[in-house]
Amino acid sequence: MEPKHEKYQRLIDYCKDLPPLPTAVVHPCDASSLTGALEAARIGLIAPVLVGPRARIEAVAQQVEREHGLRIGDVPIxxxxxxxxxxxxxxxxxxxxxxxxLMKGSLHTDELMGAVVKRETGLRTARRVSHCFVMDVPGYPDALVISDAAVNIAPTLEEKMDILQNAIDLAHALQFKEVRVAVLSAMETVNPKVPSTVEAAALCKMVDRHQITGALVDGPLALDNAIDPDAARIKKIDSPVAGRANVLLVPDLEAGNMLAKSLSFLAGADAAGIVLGARVPIILTSRADSMVTRLASCAVATLVAKARRESGQPVR
Incomplete structure (x- = not known):
């Protein structure tokens, strides 16, 4: 088994050779959020601008310097x-x-996202805003993208189109050699009594019609036959995705949140968080995140921004 954090460490090491990403750190008024931003700056992942009450930020900075040896220096406030x-x-x-x-500090996610999605002054695009966890699961060969477990509560089929395309685009930014998406439900057969199975089938047909592009997509799939080759073989599922998925599209926020937290707290996984579909990537961190997870979230944002620049086009 590979060492814990190996996937994240490879990601962070790769991004150290890229230019630091100019990042507005929003209200970093506690030690964990300011420490994460300053450490990411120290190793060259981001070039932070700290946005918030100067007196509180400077007071926290003194604590961070005492406890972690990280100095705020000439970082602009x-x-x-x-x-x-x-x-x-x-x-x-x-x-x-x-x-x-953008990087979330010590404010509620709703406060940050409220400013992002304001129609006149925010950062909307034509694409639905959605969240992805990039998970480092011990024993699983690939990084695992899970969407959406934090922003869209009960997405419609139309909204799932954007959530899926956002996740596919993220996987390409992370340089997945092949993007294999499992559209999850409780079963792998289409059952009209279970709406998520019908929507999964519709999404797969949209892929066939090139309404969604850039990945192999199959569904509905249950979690076991999405990620375990033996489970897929026993169920006789003939698919290039089944048993090998590296992107999981969940039916709703409740399912995604429970899946991500189950992996974190029962399987020892780490979960780097990113919001996509706005004009720029948004780094969402939790107070419970380890330092390596915070740094991995910054690295993910750096690669998303790099892919956007190289494409020469904003999100549609």
Missing amino acids: VEAAYSHAAAATAVALVREGKAEA
């Missing part, structure tokens, strides 16, 4: 009196071209 103002100011920095990513 943009004054914003409270968390909602920090979110709005950070979004404005992106719109002005002064940042190419």
Whole structure:
């Protein structure tokens, strides 16, 4: 079995050779969020701009220097009196071209995303905003992308089209050699009484018609026959995805959240978080995240931004 964090460490090491990503860090007013931002800056993943109340940030910075030896130095601070103002100011920095990513500090996700999705002043595109976990699961050969477990509560079929395309685009940004998506349900047969199986089948037909592109997609699949070759073989599922999936599209937020947390707390997995579909990648971290997970989230954002620049086109 490979060492814990091996997949993340490869990702972080690769991104150290790329230019630091200009990142607006929103309201980093606790030690964990400021430490993550400063460590990511120290190793060259991001070039942070700290957005929030200067006095509170500087007080936390003194604590971080005492406990971790990380100095705030000449990292710029943009004054914003409270968390909602920090979110709005950070979004404005992106719109002005002064940042190419957002990073969540010690504010609620809803506060940050509220500023992102505002119709007139936010960072909307025609693509639905969605969240992906990039999970490092011990014993599983590939990094595993799970979507959506944090933003879209009960997505419609139309919304799932965007969630799926966002996840596929992320897998390409992460340089997956082949993107294999399992559209998950409780079973691998289409059952009209289980709407997620019908939607899974519709998504697969949309792939056939090139409405969704860039991946091998199959579903409905249950979790076991999506990721375990023996389970797929026993069920006689003939598919290039079954048993080999590296992207899992979940039916709804509840299923995705429970799946991701089960992997984290029962299987020892780490979960780097990223929001896609806005003008720039948004790094979502949790207070419970380890340092390597925070750094991996920054590395994921760096690769997403790199792929966007190289494509020469914004998200549609």
